Amino acid sequence: MEADIFDYHKEEDSLDVESFQGERRKLIQPTSLKDPTLEKLKEVLVDWINRTLKQEHIVVQSLEEDLYDGLVLHHLLSRLAGVILAVEEITLTSSAQIHKLELILGELDKKLGLQDSSLIKWNVKLIHNKDLLATIHLLVAMVKSFQPELDLPPNVKVEVVIVEVSSSGIKSDVQIEVLTEDRETASDSSSNPEREDPIEQLLNLEAHKVNTVKKAILHFVNQNMVTMGLHVADMDKQFADGVILLLLIGQLEGFFIPLFDFKLTPVNESEMLHNVTLALDLLNDTGLTLPNIDPQDIVSQDTAATLKVLYALFKKHKGK
CATH class of the missing domain: 1.10.418.10 (Calponin-like domain)
Known part of the structure; x- marks a missing residue:
């Protein structure tokens, strides 16, 4: 000092x-x-x-x-x-x-x-x-x-x-x-609780700060996927079909998802949507509430939606 x-x-x-x-x-x-x-x-x-x-x-x-x-x-x-x-x-x-x-x-x-x-x-x-x-x-x-x-x-x-x-x-x-x-915090956030979402605030920052957070979350993901021989390099694209998301949820929550419950190699958007919907339902069952997340957003490679899901998992399991 x-x-x-x-x-x-x-x-x-x-x-x-x-x-x-x-x-x-x-x-x-x-x-x-x-x-x-x-x-x-x-x-x-x-x-x-x-x-x-x-x-x-x-x-x-x-x-x-x-x-x-x-x-x-x-x-x-x-x-x-x-x-x-x-x-x-x-x-x-x-x-x-x-x-x-x-x-x-x-x-x-x-x-x-x-x-x-x-x-x-x-x-x-x-x-x-x-x-x-x-x-x-x-x-x-x-x-x-x-x-x-x-x-x-x-x-x-x-x-x-x-x-x-x-x-x-x-x-x-x-x-x-x-x-x-911040524009969001300056408004009446008490009547608009969704404005306090940390990912929405993150995406308003400079690009290099957003990339830093994305890298930290990807590091967390890959640490938990290494035993399965999987590696994620592109956050938006590789979670869009729901497969890696489902495997990550199973790995973190400690349960096995039967292969017949989802499409391991989805060939169209309908099958991808099925996988992502299942993943969000599983997260809801584990008590991880994700308001305002539409499965279609993740399938469409929406960065904010994908980050919200991964950040929730990261926040819950990073210290375990």
Whole structure:
């Protein structure tokens, strides 16, 4: 941990420890600054600001550099909420900028309905100090309140180091900070329990993350099929006829499925459908509930359906 904070200080030469003596400060880790999802969120926010303020001929290029003095935020407040404050248009001194931000953020917090200060993840000092984390939190809150139809990149998270400076030294901790929620979890999941399905969430991630999970499940499958001389290389295709799925279920659950109950070498879709239906019925009999899985989906090589079945088996038997 100490090495991490040392590396951070090396990369952020502008960090002044004395400037937040006695405070807790959140700083985005340098590795997270390069995260593609964060870059995409920044691009969307910059584009949103520029489209919103096009008539004012204001062009923002950097969230870190262009919002600290209050000019852009004041114009956004005017355009989105119809609030025009009696403040200077251009402020050159630090004290004037801070005074302007105090008025703007005070009005913004009211418009955003944030009366509880514990819920506010930004303040005048952070915005004026060009704190990217606080600036993004503020802009995301403004989008949600004033233009909820704007499609922000979902599930954007960054790793932050929390630094606390006191007379006894520096304490630090690393946490994950959520900038935007997952689209599914942001909705009312209590009335839509199927939205909590981990496979559906997995398939919304980057391709390399999906492949990593698929490889782990395939490794689990092949570990249990090796005694039968079978090997699975293509998850979608090799489970479509139901044969390997049935053999895997028998192997994991410890029972023998008579050969006359299924088609060992199915020659058409009807026989494949028979096998998969039998497999799902057997899983249901063992108490493994698989809601919203249609046998036809697996026969049709639907990745999500196949993954749901295999993940359920993996979750149940991986520790045995």
